[in-house]
Amino acid sequence: MRWRRFNGEHIQLPIKEEVQAAIIRETQKGHRLKVCIGTDSQVKGAETEFATVIVFLREGHGGFMFIHNEKTRQQYSIKERMLVEVAKSIEIAYELCDLFTQYDVDM
Secondary structure (H helix, E strand, C coil), X not given: CCCEEXXXXXXXXXXXXXXXXXXXXXXXXXXXXXXXXXXEEEEECCEEEEEEEEEEEXXXXXXXXXXXXXXXXXXXXXXXXXXXXXXXXXXXXXXXXXXXXXXXXXX
């Protein structure tokens, strides 16, 4: 999976390592973090594009996010597409959940 920052800069590390580094960096600066994970999709012709985001909110100090885009030519009904969105969000949340627990990041 290729992840990037909001400014378009590609992330070289696996996302779990990048998230851990971000949590450590931000907590060392004294920021209390909350995280939200979500996925949305858009149909463009024969393609469906999914965008998954990991959004970190610094209480009282803005936020930052990591984004992953994925395109597919598979056809979905609206209900199927919504379920795929939920599944993608849960998949990444499950992968990162132990870090959020370890570093006391509200989800």
